[in-house]
Amino acid sequence: MNLRNQLENKVPEHLLGNVPKRFDIIGDIAVVSIPYELDTYKFDIARAITAVHRNVKTILNKTNKVDGYKRTSDFKILFGNETITTHREHGFSYKFDVGKVFFNNRLSYERQRLIAKINPYEKILIPFCGVGPFAIPAAFYGFKAVAIEKNPEAFKWLQENVCLNKVKDSITLIQKDVTDISTFLNSYDFDRVIVPTPYGMDNILLYIAEFVKSKGFIHFYTFKPESEIPDFIDSAKTLGLETVYYRRCGNVAPGIIRWGIDFKKM
Structure with a gap:
């Protein structure tokens, strides 16, 4: 039963279509985006979620989009009081504060897809690594990973998650701004680079491309209308x-x- 069906007797019919079709469960925390016109019914929506998902201990209402270099949103607690959770995915565990760092559980399939491509001899670079959902599997399945994250809060949890998942010996953590990568990274022989790019930062591909070896791969994420993808792919050819x-x-x-795009360096 979806939320709209559950709320038929709580929310007026003319507003029922505005009830969110989906919400995210991260660990034992549910994250929902409730439109302003349903503010009066936000606690009814929260109760509907807990009625079905009894393992949920906290419900957060996301009140704005992801913004800034920290890639965080603003939240209001609708139920419970704990925002720190441990999210489990593909055999790995990630502990973090949902209200303070970026984590996208909707990229779970993508992470699994890339895990399947990693070879045990590979040296892998992961900029914008957040709390580690791409970096930790890379360290586990590859030979050596280098993870870069600027946000101090995310970096703190990244350090904890490296220990939690027992990959400390196969990963190097760097707390710096990826846009300055040429000033602090002098290794140009990565077999694979995984770039969970923040919105509007496609230009980082120009800097990243030089760090992957010939015949190596870059897994790049970008945000665009479908009509712009052919031009973006063409522009990447100028980087080889x-x-x-x-x-x-x-x-x-x-x-x-x-979009998730797999590039091969020629």
């Missing part, structure tokens, strides 16, 4: 990058799609 695969990874706004 051939597109071997790309796919939709969900809509982020009307007409704006998150």
Whole structure:
């Protein structure tokens, strides 16, 4: 039963269509985006969620979009009081404060897809690594990983998650701004680079491309209308990058799609 069916007797019929179709469960925390016209019914929505998902201990209402270099949103607690959770995915555990760092559980399939591509001899670079959902599997399945994260709060949890998942010996953590990568990273022989790019930072591909070896791979995420993808793929050719695969990874706004693109350096 979806939320709209549960709330038929609580929310007026003319507003029922505005009830969110979906919400995210991260660990034991539910995150929902309730439109302003349903503010009066936000606690009814929270009760409907807990009625079905009894393992949920906290419900957060996301009140704005992801913003800034920290890639965080603003939240209001509707139920419970604890915002720190442990999220489990593909055999790994990630502990963090949902209200203070960025984590996208909707990229779970993408992370699994990339895990399957990693070879045990590979040296892997992960900029914008957050709390580690791409970096920790890379360290576990690859030979050596280098993870870069600027946000102090995310970096703190990244350090904890490295220990939690027992990959400390196979990963190097760097707390710096990725846009300055050429000033602090002097290794240009990565077999694979995984770039969970923040919105509007496509230009980082220009800096990242030089760090992957010939015949190596870059897994790059970008946010665009479908009509702009051919030009973006063409522009990557000037960096010596051939597109071997790309796919939709969900809509982020009307007409704006998150794309996952696999490049091979020629």
